Amino acid sequence: MTTPVPPSEPPDAAPxxxxxxxxxxxxxxxxxxxxxxxxxxxxxxxxxxxxxxxxMVRDVDLVEDIAxxxxxxxxxxxxxxxxxxxxxxxxxxxxxxxxxKALVDMKRDPTVSEAAFRGSDDDDDETYRPRNxxxxxxxxxxxxxxxxxxxxxxxxxEALPAELRQAVTLREIEGMSYxxxxxxxxxxxxxxxxxxxxAREAISAKVKPLLENQSGKRW
Amino acid sequence: xxxxxxxxxxTTIHEHVSALADxxxxxxxxxxxxxxxxxxxxxxxxxxxxxxxxxxLREGRHSPCTDTTRFVAxxxxxxxxxxxxxxxxxxxxxxxxxxxxxxxxxxxVFRWKLIAGVASMAAAAAIGWNWIAVGGAVPAGAQxxxxxxxxxAVPGDNAAALLAASAPGTSTIVxxxxxxxxxGASQVMLRDARLDQMxxxxxxxxxASQMPSGFLRNATxxxxxx
Numbered sequence: 228m229t230t231p232v233p234p235s236e237p238p239d240a241a242p243x244x245x246x247x248x249x250x251x252x253x254x255x256x257x258x259x260x261x262x263x264x265x266x267x268x269x270x271x272x273x274x275x276x277x278x279x280x281x282x283m284v285r286d287v288d289l290v291e292d293i294a295x296x297x298x299x300x301x302x303x304x305x306x307x308x309x310x311x312x313x314x315x316x317x318x319x320x321x322x323x324x325x326x327x328k329a330l331v332d333m334k335r336d337p338t339v340s341e342a343a344f345r346g347s348d349d350d351d352d353e354t355y356r357p358r359n360x361x362x363x364x365x366x367x368x369x370x371x372x373x374x375x376x377x378x379x380x381x382x383x384x385e386a387l388p389a390e391l392r393q394a395v396t397l398r399e400i401e402g403m404s405y406x407x408x409x410x411x412x413x414x415x416x417x418x419x420x421x422x423x424x425x426a427r428e429a430i431s432a433k434v435k436p437l438l439e440n441q442s443g444k445r446w
Numbered sequence: 447x448x449x450x451x452x453x454x455x456x457t458t459i460h461e462h463v464s465a466l467a468d469x470x471x472x473x474x475x476x477x478x479x480x481x482x483x484x485x486x487x488x489x490x491x492x493x494x495x496x497x498x499x500x501x502x503l504r505e506g507r508h509s510p511c512t513d514t515t516r517f518v519a520x521x522x523x524x525x526x527x528x529x530x531x532x533x534x535x536x537x538x539x540x541x542x543x544x545x546x547x548x549x550x551x552x553x554x555v556f557r558w559k560l561i562a563g564v565a566s567m568a569a570a571a572a573i574g575w576n577w578i579a580v581g582g583a584v585p586a587g588a589q590x591x592x593x594x595x596x597x598x599a600v601p602g603d604n605a606a607a608l609l610a611a612s613a614p615g616t617s618t619i620v621x622x623x624x625x626x627x628x629x630g631a632s633q634v635m636l637r638d639a640r641l642d643q644m645x646x647x648x649x650x651x652x653x654a655s656q657m658p659s660g661f662l663r664n665a666t667x668x669x670x671x672x
Contacts, residue, residue, distance in 0.1 A: 377507045
């Protein structure tokens with residue numbers, strides 16, 4: 228990666244007031260020439276995009292290729308993203324179109340798989356799907372690894388002190404802002420920030436060994 | 447003491463990156479956290495793990511997917527071959543030197559001012575020369591109006607007489623007033639003797655297919671003086 232990192236000040240260092248504003252600032256930084264900023268967006272959304280594509284394409288090997296193509300297309304069109312919609316909504320459309328095109332190219336009938344995402348144009352597209360339905364033809368090893376990671380996260384969550392667990396639950400599951408959490412927990416915003424950070428660190432400490440074991444594999 | 451301060455600073459940066467992952471950071475803190483995140487692999491690993499944890503907590507389970515590190519590495523190789531997705535305005539700005547040869551006509555350049563000045567002077571000279579050559583004579587339209595007022599009515603019924611009478615300075619034409627109309631509604635019409643003569647001279651020559659002469663003939667026949 229030889230792309231020079233632009234000056235530390237982002238193009239628009241305006242206060243982050245709404246969900247997705249941070250994504251937009253990362254987009255702006257990418258457009259300014261910082262490819263690392265785009266990689267942060269990829270790290271954030273890669274799993275969701277793969278899950279989405281996995282519902283349309285049953286071939287596991289193709290899922291990664293289509294996900295790669297999705298991010299490449301998004302990167303090429305990044306200057307067109309104006310921040311009017313959520314970044315994931317924009318990315319979602321690109322992923323769906325890329326998967327459809329891949330299916331057409333393969334002379335398959337996309338209408339069969341299309342039923343899996345029909346009527347789910349928003350961010351909460353995963354909610355309608357039965358929890359235990361297999362996404363694609365996963366190997367038993369990858370399914371087991373995924374289960375272990377989920378179990379480790381849940382166990383670490385249970386082991387957290389009550390105030391850390393509450394803070395991270397309100398943030399990650401309820402989707403509250405720091406200001407709202409501070410109001411609910413009746414503490415300063417700085418305390419909320421600290422509690423969420425410590426909760427994440429504690430959970431990550433339990434999960435990291437599992438991730439290192441699965442490095443490079445599908446899990 | 448220095449190590450403690452470094453640890454504290456590092457923890458603060460980690461905390462800021464955590465807030466950045468939630469989109470809850472702003473201003474200078476945002477810039478610093480982003481800068482650190484782009485520069486330190488260790489922070490990027492945390493960023494990746496925190497988002498994984500968030501996904502698992504939201505969904506209640508983890509779906510198998512490609513290892514993110516491997517995915518990003520493969521993607522980075524492909525992105526390296528891609529041009530930076532610059533905004534169109536930036537592209538236009540960078541392309542400006544290549545297209546600067548085509549200047550607008552209203553560019554504040556001396557040669558355009560020179561050309562405009564020469565053209566103005568040429569136009570003024572042409573108008574002046576034309577005025578001097580004519581010598582302040584009355585325009586043609588005004589001449590004709592004067593002529594019509596001075597020419598008398600010429601009796602006769604042929605075109606030759608009419609043409610002779612229309613020679614400048616030989617006679618004065620005075621239009622006559624004629625009362626026309628059917629029944630009680632009479633109207634006054636100005637008649638020109640020269641026109642009547644010319645129409646009479648050409649009456650036989652006018653064909654049915656010649657619209658102007660036929661039309662004029664019909665209008666003339668309404669006159670009670672015939």
